[in-house]
Amino acid sequence: MDTSKRSFEGAGPSGPPMKRQNDSGGVEELVDEQFEGVPENLEDDGEDVDVRLLEEDLELHLGEAGRNWKRPDPPPQDPATDSLAFQQLDVDYFIGPPNQQLYRTDLSEVPILRMYGVTEQGNSVCTFVHGFEPYFYIEAPRSFGPDDCDSLSAQLNRMLGDRNSKGGRQSKFCLGVQMVQKQTIMHYQPQKSRAFLRITVATPNLVTQARGMLEHGVNVDSLQRHMSFVTYESHVLFALRFMVDCGLVGGNWVELKAGTYNVLNLEDPRKQSHCQLEAHVHYSNIISHPAEGDWLKLAPFRILSVDIECAGRKGHFPEAEKDPVIQIASLVTEQGQSKPLVRNVMTLDTCAAIVGAEVMSFAKEEDLLKRWRDLVIETDPDIIIGYNICNFDLPYLIKRAETLKVHDFPYWGRNRKMRLRIRDAQFSSKAYGTREYKEITIDGRIQFDLLVALQRDHKLSSYSLNAVSAHFLGEQKEDVHHSIISDLQAGNEETRRRLAVYCLKDAYLPQRLVDKLMYMYNYIEMARVTGVPMSFLLTRGQSIKVFSQILRKAREKNLLVPNQPRMQGANGDGVAYEGATVLDAKQGFYKTPVATLDFASLYPSIMMAHNLCYSTLLPPDRVKELSPEDVLRCPTGHCFVRVSRAKGILPEILEELLGARKRAKADLKAATDPFMKAVLDGRQLALKVSANSVYGFTGAVIGKMPCLEISASVTAFGRNMIDHTKKLVEERYQRKNGYEADCDVIYGDTDSVMVHFRVKDIGHAMELGREAADFVSKTFVKPIKLEFEKVYKPYLLINKKRYAGLLYTNPDHYDKMDTKGIETVRRDNCQLVRTVVTTCLEMILINEDEEGAKAYVRQTISDLLMNRLDLSLLVITKALSRADTAYAAKQGHVELAKKMRKRDPATAPTVGDRVAYVHIKAAKGVKAYDKAEDPIYALEHNLPIDFQHYLDHHLELPLQRLFAPMMNNPKELMCGAHTRSIALATPSTHSGGIMRFAKVRLSCLSCRTPLPPGVSDLCEHCRPKEVEMYHRSLGAVNELEQQFSALWTQCQRCQGSLHQDVLCTSRDCPIFYRRKKVQKDLGEAHMLLQRFPEW
């Protein structure tokens, strides 16, 4: 539904990590990408009934399925002779009674893993994996012998038993302690391995408990000593543990060889899932195929795209406790197909038919919900997508069903007896900021909320579905205001049909966006590269991905990852290290080419070149133990062993990632099949992102494995390299060395250096750039490489992190205009600023017409002051993110929302909406926050716009910044003749104030002398100018008539109907205000024209 789409705007990109209330203890704990809290917490309190299988069997009476709903029937499968291969998409586990056939045990409850996937034929598979036991490691205490294992095991068993006595059924908790030879990943370890204890427990939640006990300290019975331990790999999610151990990566193909598994077919009553095939297997019999060659393909999995509409009450955002769900649109698409298989809309109350879609109408909301549940079960989607579904649509449905007491509604997960579960969660990450969200567990069906994905991957000025579709698909979306939705619902079957069409369109857009942005390919490849399940990619941050890779690599090397106690002062400000360096910008407008030298993958290559890793770090006290040639001392003073001594695993991971990327790129070039291309492109992108996130992982203070020695060293090397490059380049490219001119490094930032060679020719600058890059590269350790990438000409350098230029990668023509940090996209600006800045940049850079740009600015300012600009350019929007009582300081948009609620509660913005406003003029002393006004209201009531405010507060600063490198006094632009004539709107009588007592008398259209009664157009003296004045009025009318027509017919095209009025109230659409303003202006212009009498 439309309100949902506006309910949140992207969280700030780098907000500080927030405190979070820990569910279990109420202890405030600082977390980054907290993951213990997520599925594990269900285990932490063993009383969560929902997780267990429900006792009573849920009887689903499915209705007759619609066209294309069902998956094709699976071919007969004989587990003795046929192997079963499928692409697994999700892995989870549950606690249940053991399958004695595959896993002999005397435990009453064991963890059973489930892999959900799809076969090549498009059949859904759920594989139950038995026999995989949770475990972790501790370092074996000195003098601990193999004989002590049983004693420790018994002791742990007893202690865990005490804590879980009320559980009752379970007979054993600790399954065993085993001595193994491993080594820790932390710090350089000269000896190959030492003794560790592997502790195996019955269920995953016991890992957390046992870890807690061991970390806090226990009296080890056999040694008669109180000891506390560092635990290893005790913080690995159970599902990830399984995947790592079995060599599974997210989204890869899995095969069960004939004779190693058994299978339940479609109609088997013992089946626990809704999948077509249900297999049971012991974990040791799983064959995981790396995503290569034939196993690169994607299975034809099913994607369900959903949108719901609710009938909100006037002035309120819909609440599941009160407002009914009136429509649910569902589209099912098979991966790889361009058209959906199923287009269905379910409506409350009758609805006229829709061409090309199934319409199902229901008299009772309960029936609607149930039927939709059945649709999900029957169409059996693997992935559920939508726009803001995780925070709105899906929780709303579940809560609504709860309110209506439809108890059998929340069972559309893949497991027959498993309820869907919702909990509030918070996600906080340095890279993505903090946001609150609802976590819904739908077993076996991945949720892919496009809003979340877009907020992660793209910086946009607005994330409304309308803005997003305008940005990516290049089309505006019809936006029906929620107050109208209720009216349409209350109308007849035709109006409901109207709504249903709108709802279907909204459900289709996410699918089209997913296709357009190739999300399925990119995300599956990301899962394959980093080894985490797909579902982690949206709900977790960057670090789990790196962590998964480190775990895999460490396992290969027989290394263990310690669970580090949280770092001291880990509240984000205690431990800080110096970041990247930014060279001072030499402000100016450079008309000759500026070459840019970039370090390719700067941080990864530093880590590789200098062998920086957890496993190569030398604690200061141990530096002396090694010969100096084996030790690398970083600019920060930290020491690492050199490659000759031991190769770090981070460098190795990075080498593999970058090597794989090179291969993927080469394959991409060679590939001809578009699907293959999409997959490979997704892969190379995923590899690049992954390589770059390794550095961040080591620097995330509140992450899983922060190691500031590494991250600080990396940045220190980076800084040195930038300075070094600057020095080398400036020394070499000088007249005295035979070059044309003395070069100048004008700017440098993190991984790039801008060199002004002072040559005229672009080609020449490129040559010099290439030569300089090679020359400087030679002085660095491999694989660090300085690359020449591009030339800017002209180049406008404003200050640090703000520049613009025309980018050339070949000397003949420019590729694009490149800007950074300039007000071309910022969302809190009005469109005017964006338009003016962009146009100026185009004139300055592309046309090289500085004077023209200045003239344009003056003209625009004059147009602004004369009220000749399109109103929508002046509209500012801000999100009303909280209830207005929650805002401490008064703010314009909040006050306006209050005002609007008094005027008409139905259309007033509610929490989550964006409030659009313009600044109006008001009497002296009126507070700034009272000057915000609804643009439509201001238009209708002739409220004067405060143009000066826009000039002073919106235009002035960006323009001064922009022109500062080009002129001595950019303030000149803001004053002068063009600012002297201004338009004053005549307040209308109903705007109140003194105008209520004023008498309107017509004045001459030319000279404004009051006219005698009976004359409406011109005074005596101006009569000769009649034709001229008439023409001018006519010109205005004609201009507006054309706009009126163009705007309203465009809206008709957008809504896709000629015979129905346009309802759209999308305030994000650039023409929304404009068409309104034109309507009004045209009426006025016409009135003026009418004042010329017909003789």
Added chain:
Amino acid sequence: MDVDLEGPTGQPAALDDMMLGTSDDDAFRLQRATATYINKDERFRIEKRTYDNQYAQLYYCRLLKMAPRLKQRIEKQWPGVAVTKILDLPENQEVAVVGTLYKEMKLKPSILNEYNKERGIETLTGHTGFVSDDDSLVLEDESARMALRGIDAGQLVTGVVAAVRGVSVANGEFHVKDILFTGPQLQQPLLEATDGDKYVALVSGLSVGDEAGEPARVALLVDYLAGLLGSLPEQEQVAKVVRTVIAGGLLHSMEPLVQAAPQAKQRQQAAALVPIKDMDVCLTQLVGAMDVDVMAGATDPANHALPQQALHPCLLPGAVTFPTLHRVTNPHEFEVDGVTFLGTSGQNLEDIDRYSTETERLPMLERLLQWGHLVPTAPDTLTAYSFPDHDPFVIDAAPHVLFAGNQPAFATSLVEGPEGQKTRVVCIPKFSSSGTLVLVNLRTLKVQPITFDARMDI
């Protein structure tokens, strides 16, 4: 072209010939013929305008008015085929559906493109022709739309009300076997002419103020119509011209005046006004001689949206003093001696030209008669007033003469309808480029183009 012309054709009236024949005695003796005249522009006149309406009403009224006509035709043409609404479409069964056509065109310009980020890159490549190979049609009735397949979108345009016969298939597309339009409506019978031949002169595109034009030719035209030129037989014929209709294009452009900024120099302003004064002088001369209907055109100082209202009297201070000046709307409908005329200043064809594959103007104009609508592309791509309760552009009765002004070339044909309707279809060429005036014989509906040539080299 159907050769149904009368009089000496092909030979332009040469300047010398006309100069020679000037004989004052004869001219004074000739009496101009008269005819009855009824103006039928009522429905095109808009007294009070409001802009609160959207365009949906206009389309809706159009469909409402034309659907019964189509249903009648379906009964005759496709007997036994059931007419159904799109929402009730049965699958795999042949039915007929009545609705408004909408043409999906990817090249159609949109005002939203102004807001696209990459401005300047998409420069307008060729102003005319937004047609591409993958244009397709949809049909919309009161409540739903369906995509049409198996039909060439090329010559059809948005806004035409039509009936399609075919089968709906599973994906919601409709496979068209045949398409039907209202065809020409009934016509009022022609009266038996009792007093011999009479003519109505049709002219358009005088383009006063065009610097590249030939002002002398306009003067010749006026003199000719006023009966001041030509030999006696010619003057005798001119005397039978009862009325001149100027189908738009008096001025070359109204740009200079609109553009002249308020602060512009006095002289500049005065210069901009010159063509208007010239136009008034021309018209004054002409209305001195006979009744003249003046329609506004795309380049004239009238409102832009169709129907264009009559020119304001202040623009023609001289001519308005004559009762023989009739400032009329565009489109314009009238009746002379029982012969009905309907026509526009040509914007309708201009717009269809941009949005269809048809390149000839005459078939376009003929098609309007078949479609039963004068300006189908309004309001989609042609600016029109948003009528709230009727569509004045629906052709209710087949006129005897259907004309469009400001066309690139003269063309004519006689279209006969199924009920014996006969309509003379005339493309009036732009006078400024062709020098051609068209005479329509009220008795025979035959037409005669008369071309003036004022070049001195002959």
